Amino acid sequence: MIDITTTRHNPLVDPVLSVWSWEIPVYLFFGGMIAGMMILAGINMLKLLKGERPESFYSVQTPILGFILMNLGMGALFLDLAHKLYVYRVYMAFEPLSPMSWGSWVLLLVYPVILVSALIRLPQAWPWLGERLPVLQRLSDAIVSSPGRMKLLGVLNIGLGIALGIYTGILLSTMVARPLWNSAVLGPLFLFSGLSAAAAMVHLVSSLVPGHPAPRSFLGGALAMLVQPLGERPPEPRTADGLVRADLAFLAVELVLIGLLFVGLVSSSASHLAAVDLLLSGKYATVFWGVVIVAGILVPLVLQWLELGHRIPHTILPAVLVLAGGFGLRWVMVNAGQASHMIAASGF
Amino acid sequence: MPRFGMVIDTLKCVGCMDCVVACQTENDVPQGYCRDWIVTETRGEFPTLSLEIRSERCNHCDNPPCVTCCPTGASHVESFGKTVQVTANQCIGCKACLAACPYGARFVHPDGYADKCTFCLHRVKEGKDPACVSVCPTHCMVFGDLDDPKSAVSRLLQSRKHHTLLPEAGTKPRVFYLT
Numbered sequence: 001m002i003d004i005t006t007t008r009h010n011p012l013v014d015p016v017l018s019v020w021s022w023e024i025p026v027y028l029f030f031g032g033m034i035a036g037m038m039i040l041a042g043i044n045m046l047k048l049l050k051g052e053r054p055e056s057f058y059s060v061q062t063p064i065l066g067f068i069l070m071n072l073g074m075g076a077l078f079l080d081l082a083h084k085l086y087v088y089r090v091y092m093a094f095e096p097l098s099p100m101s102w103g104s105w106v107l108l109l110v111y112p113v114i115l116v117s118a119l120i121r122l123p124q125a126w127p128w129l130g131e132r133l134p135v136l137q138r139l140s141d142a143i144v145s146s147p148g149r150m151k152l153l154g155v156l157n158i159g160l161g162i163a164l165g166i167y168t169g170i171l172l173s174t175m176v177a178r179p180l181w182n183s184a185v186l187g188p189l190f191l192f193s194g195l196s197a198a199a200a201m202v203h204l205v206s207s208l209v210p211g212h213p214a215p216r217s218f219l220g221g222a223l224a225m226l227v228q229p230l231g232e233r234p235p236e237p238r239t240a241d242g243l244v245r246a247d248l249a250f251l252a253v254e255l256v257l258i259g260l261l262f263v264g265l266v267s268s269s270a271s272h273l274a275a276v277d278l279l280l281s282g283k284y285a286t287v288f289w290g291v292v293i294v295a296g297i298l299v300p301l302v303l304q305w306l307e308l309g310h311r312i313p314h315t316i317l318p319a320v321l322v323l324a325g326g327f328g329l330r331w332v333m334v335n336a337g338q339a340s341h342m343i344a345a346s347g348f
Numbered sequence: 349m350p351r352f353g354m355v356i357d358t359l360k361c362v363g364c365m366d367c368v369v370a371c372q373t374e375n376d377v378p379q380g381y382c383r384d385w386i387v388t389e390t391r392g393e394f395p396t397l398s399l400e401i402r403s404e405r406c407n408h409c410d411n412p413p414c415v416t417c418c419p420t421g422a423s424h425v426e427s428f429g430k431t432v433q434v435t436a437n438q439c440i441g442c443k444a445c446l447a448a449c450p451y452g453a454r455f456v457h458p459d460g461y462a463d464k465c466t467f468c469l470h471r472v473k474e475g476k477d478p479a480c481v482s483v484c485p486t487h488c489m490v491f492g493d494l495d496d497p498k499s500a501v502s503r504l505l506q507s508r509k510h511h512t513l514l515p516e517a518g519t520k521p522r523v524f525y526l527t
Contacts, residue, residue, distance in 0.1 A: 001390070001391065001392065001393060001394075001397075002389070002390070002391050003389070003390040003391075004387060004388070004389045004390075005387070005388045006385055006386070006387045006388075006404075007365065007368065007382070007385045007386045007387075008382055008385035008387075008404075008452065009380070009382070010380075010381050010382065010452070010455035011380065011381070011455065011456075012443075012446070012455065012456060013446065013452050013454070013455050014452070017446065017447060017452070019443040019446045019447060019456070020443065020447070080442070080443075081440050081441045081442060081460075082441025082442075082443065082456050082460040082461070083439050083440050083441030083459075083460035083461050084440075084441070084460070086420075086437060086438065086439065086440050086441075086460075086461075087440050089420040089422070089438050089439075089440055090419050090420055090440060092420065092438075093419075093420050093421045095416075095418060095419055095420070095421055097416040097417075098416060098417050098418055098419045098444075099417070100417065100418075100419035100442060100444055101419035101420075103419075104419055174417065174448075175413065175417065175444075175447050175448045176413055176448070176450065176517055176518065176519075177413065177447065177448055177449055177450035177517065178447060269516075338447065341450070342450045342514050342516070342517055344513070344514055345516050347389075347391045347398075348358070348389065348391070348398075348400045348511055348525065348527050
């Protein structure tokens with residue numbers, strides 16, 4: 001028997017750590033999704049160079065959507081900070097051992113890359129803005145007309161997307177005090193979860209916002225720019241199939257990585273066993289199994305497989321479920337991870 | 349340059365909480381928060397039970413995870429005494445250090461920055477003991493230089509059986525408990 005009583009009663013620390021509320025899961029979710037969008041956009045930018053028809057790809061509009069989501073994610077992160085006026089201090093130092101410092105600097109690189117990527121499409125996608133700022137068209141032409149610049153932009157999108165996606169997991173996994181997070185699998189898991197959320201988000205938004213031609217109004221154009229393909233014609237059916245096929249692969253890898261995460265934790269110390277029990281049968285089991293595994297991965301896997309086989313029509317349901325599962329994964333990992341703690345291996 | 353540490357004799361500690369009150373008074377700790385606290389741990393099976401009462405605080409680890417995770421350098425190892433300190437006007441309140449500490453030694457000050465035990469460095473620089481050590485009625489706490497083999501803390505650690513908290517975390521704590 002071990003009985004421990006303490007007089008400590010610090011807010012957010014006792015009885016279990018709860019310093020991060022909804023803001024950090026939102027930030028990690030958007031961060032992962034933006035990373036996935038950058039990778040998808042980057043791959044498609046490189047494909048454009050190989051002579052693929054631009055109408056076929058959602059390469060150049062996802063950065064615009066990503067830019068908007070990124071600001072929302074950074075907004076959530078800012079709301080979480082307890083000492084907000086001192087936020088500039090992050091960029092007054094580089095701490096090589098701090099994942100958060102690395103992430104902050106990576107985000108500083110992501111911003112211009114995603115902004116330049118968004119400029120390619122902005123004037124045509126949002127005529128209202130393009131007509132008022134002709135310089136945007138000149139910038140867009142300067143990028144698109146140069147294969148070298150397009151290639152560089154594609155490579156930067158892929159590289160920074162991978163760094164950002166993995167960072168969202170590494171941020172948690174380096175904290176030895178939280179056994180649930182002590183796994184190198186967390187980085188790749190959040191990366192693939194971000195990729196699947198990105199594919200789902202592009203699919204979802206392309207189904208919901210106005211189509212061709214780009215509306216000339218301020219609001220209609222602003223909404224349409226998020227997803228319209230480059231060029232005059234609408235995207236080919238294989239574009240949607242391509243997104244579904246990619247999402248299937250990402251979800252399958254995500255499922256395998258979750259399995260590996262469990263194998264690693266279950267075969268580790270008593271602290272890790274107690275931590276993984278929070279997901280297997282503890283307080284967070286319902287959300288983890290119900291929202292993350294069943295609704296967020298297994299059901300979309302089946303539905304999208306049936307869609308690809310043309311046994312059921314394409315709907316937005318799988319994309320909605322994938323997004324819910326992606327956010328659920330971050331919410332569960334952040335909250336259950338904080339609740340997990342080290343258990344003393346020996347007594348006094 | 350000294351490397352400060354603390355030795356606490358659990359055979360003398362009665363859990364009176366004088367150290368807690370002294371710390372709150374000396375450091376103007378906000379109401380509802382504490383930088384040190386009392387833990388009572390009972391182990392074994394009846395009737396062979398053993399009891400340990402300890403005064404706990406930041407362990408000022410030799411390998412502090414709160415320092416390595418800090419994105420701004422606000423959490424740092426002070427050159428004087430190699431203690432772990434927080435510079436309030438560099439802290440952004442991201443709370444990563446709270447999540448990284450296996451001892452739950454930190455909290456968010458109502459003003460927004462991470463706060464914790466400083467080993468009363470302001471007193472130590474004046475040649476005094478930390479407030480908690482100076483008020484202990486059973487003299488169960490001893491503070492000093494762990495790198496000086498002649499210091500009281502070093503001699504106690506050489507002569508008495510002792511343990512640290514969660515050594516498996518690899519943080520190398522510098523608060524030792526005599527048993």
